């Protein structure tokens with residue numbers, strides 16, 4: 001008797017653009033996509049880090065190039081995607097957080113977090129989509145949102161607003177581009193130990209709050225996000241669009 005064919009999680013022949021690839025979740029996802037066979041192009045501002053990462057990837061036999069840039073500069077992004085695309089996969093992990101009680105939020109902090117987490121994410125996603133549409137190719141576009149795109153967090157009104165915005169734009173883009181075979185999804189991590197969250201984890205009261213909220217009893221690691229990235233990028237998720245994968249250890253189930 002024939003058994004159903006398991007869809008492939010391999011990404012051979014796929015071209016992936018990873019933003020925020022110089023550290024943390026972006027670096028982890030870039031590694032996972034490259035190991036799964038994708039040719040990866042890495043974006044971040046720290047060129048020295050990207051060069052070291054691509055060198056290490058190439059030494060493992062993976063195809064990798066670095067493309068240092070600030071993704072809040074839309075003209076630079078558009079030119080880079082035009083010259084180096086089209087990309088079959090986008091994994092956008094570039095992001096920022098600045099926390100304060102809502103009554104104390106400074107306008108400059110509000111603008112900085114909105115600029116990268118929403119404005120840059122929006123235009124990067126649509127720039128990659130435009131390249132795919134022009135080439136008549138399908139694709140998988142993934143933004144790293146957050147569990148904070150589904151719930152609130154104390155002192156995190158601006159950050160939560162940006163991640164809820166990413167969830168909304170994902171659904172709308174998925175509706176528009178679904179007929180063209182372009183899927184759009186988010187991954188929503190809980191607290192993962194990275195450069196971004198180190199100050200939060202260094203505060204014993206905040207660490208205790210996190211450990212209490214994550215029902216699986218441990219804080220997150222970058223490796224916890226890597227499998228979701230490969231799944232959403234691959235044909236294994238070919239009927240998945242306009243949604244999010246929560247990798248939150250049970251936080252939002254509470």
Ligand SMILES: NC(=O)C1=CN([C@@H]2O[C@H](COP(=O)(O)OP(=O)(O)OC[C@H]3O[C@@H](n4cnc5c(N)ncnc54)[C@H](OP(=O)(O)O)[C@@H]3O)[C@@H](O)[C@H]2O)C=CC1
Pocket residue numbers: 019020021022023024025026043044045046047069070071072093094095096097116144145146147188189190191192193194195196197
């Ligand atoms: N860590 C966590 O607990 C969680 C994180 N997230 C989200 O995941 C994403 C990644 O966070 P995390 O890995 O923790 O943080 P990191 O600070 O480790 O990584 C952020 C990445 O974004 C890049 N970046 C920041 N600003 C820009 C810019 N203007 N242009 C290009 N690249 C930029 C940084 O590179 P460079 O400085 O070299 O430019 C870096 O590679 C963020 O969107 C965050 O909100 C979501 C849920 C949980």
Ligand SMILES: O=C(CO)[C@@H](O)[C@H](O)[C@@H](O)C(=O)O
Pocket residue numbers: 096097098099145146147148156159189190191192196197198200
């Ligand atoms: O999204 C997150 C957790 O779900 C993290 O990025 C944090 O909010 C982080 O910004 C922090 O609080 O340190």
